[in-house]
């Protein structure tokens with residue numbers, strides 16, 4: 001069975017859940033699509049380029065069906081939530097679709113419950129009818145638990161009344177919003193390096209950001225039970241995971257639907273006490289949800305990475321107002337000051353969207369000045385994508401594509417200079433690094449990360465000198481001294497194995 005996961009880490013966790021279910025049911029996974037009997041593409045549909053990549057991948061995988069090497073093609077994920085009927089109509093090679101709210105039906109889609117193929121040609125261990133019934137009833141009872149467990153935040157209910165999650169004009173889409181949440185007993189097949197794993201602590205989003213269709217695709221905000229997240233983290237650490245990254249569309253809302261006050265801070269506090277967990281971090285903070293308690297908790301625990309990812313999207317108050325996010329450069333600068341004062345040395349990541357409808361040259365200057373002043377460690381600039389189904393789709397004042405690209409290039413160039421200056425200050429520091437493996441560019445270098453680098457997003461630390469050690473081991477922690485700083489990457493030499 002071949003599985004391709006596209007998009008963000010949140011989608012990757014969905015893929016790992018589906019792969020876990022299939023693996024538990026006896027499927028053998030292969031990374032060579034030409035060897036797979038069944039192919040699954042877990043798609044992303046966040047912006048146009050992601051949709052295009054999803055469609056291209058489906059078409060590429062469809063060729064394995066036409067050539068006869070694959071028997072089944074299944075499409076899962078966000079694209080299914082948006083174009084459920086259309087996918088199968090326009091790509092007849094697709095045998096089944098699985099939305100983000102029905103991950104468990106991957107088994108049925110893969111034919112697990114109707115094992116008609118001869119045992120020798122099946123990618124699955126063929127279960128007896130009784131075993132199949134057991135698997136199904138287990139899944140159904142868990143699905144029932146999920147449904148009865150879900151209580152939404154008042155914001156979610158209000159936004160629903162205001163039409164935030166409406167899919168009525170999405171032809172061919174299922175009008176029911178996804179409600180699924182996995183839990184600690186759901187099998188997961190980890191695809192990340194052995195030492196690191198993501199945990200999705202919540203799903204969906206209630207924010208009204210006008211450029212974003214994620215709430216329409218993923219449904220209302222809902223948190224996983226506190227005990228479920230803790231139990232999953234404990235079992236991951238028991239399996240050798242040393243770095244956990246908490247994710248969700250907005251992690252800082254965690255627990256509000258469960259009646260928890262300072263839910264994320266309380267959760268971090270509990271997780272940080274797990275013995276053997278070396279690094280714990282969370283991504284995707286919403287700017288006005290960064291509380292004193294949250295910062296205090298980050299500062300208090302040595303194993304909570306001094307790292308904060310807070311997508312701000314823009315800094316001009318007028319653009320932020322049309323984006324329905326509010327605030328502006330002044331407020332954000334105060335927040336950043338508060339964060340840096342509470343957690344000295346913290347690394348800050350953010351991302352911005354340029355070219356939002358109505359964005360003027362003055363708005364870009366406000367953003368530019370803000371970037372100069374805030375001096376982020378890591379920063380991404382994305383081009384606005386005009387998404388049908390988003391509230392911004394109806395806005396006038398489209399910015400020409402060429403202007404958007406020019407603004408993006410300009411800001412990235414500015415950040416490159418800032419990043420270089422910021423990184424220069426790292427030279428000479430001795431830091432703990434997690435070795436990830438030999439560099440893809442040359443076996444003479446190793447790639448590593450510090451606590452200030454989240455997996456797969458930020459720059460890299462290249463190790464060019466292993467010190468007294470003959471070789472490094474991937475997934476192990478070492479102490480290293482930073483010897484060079486480039487625009488985004490650092491170079492270091494190992495000084496000792498970390499404690």
Ligand code: SF4
Nearest residue numbers: 205207209212214249
């Ligand atoms: S916070 Fe805004 S941008 Fe992020 S997922 Fe929610 S609606 Fe989209």
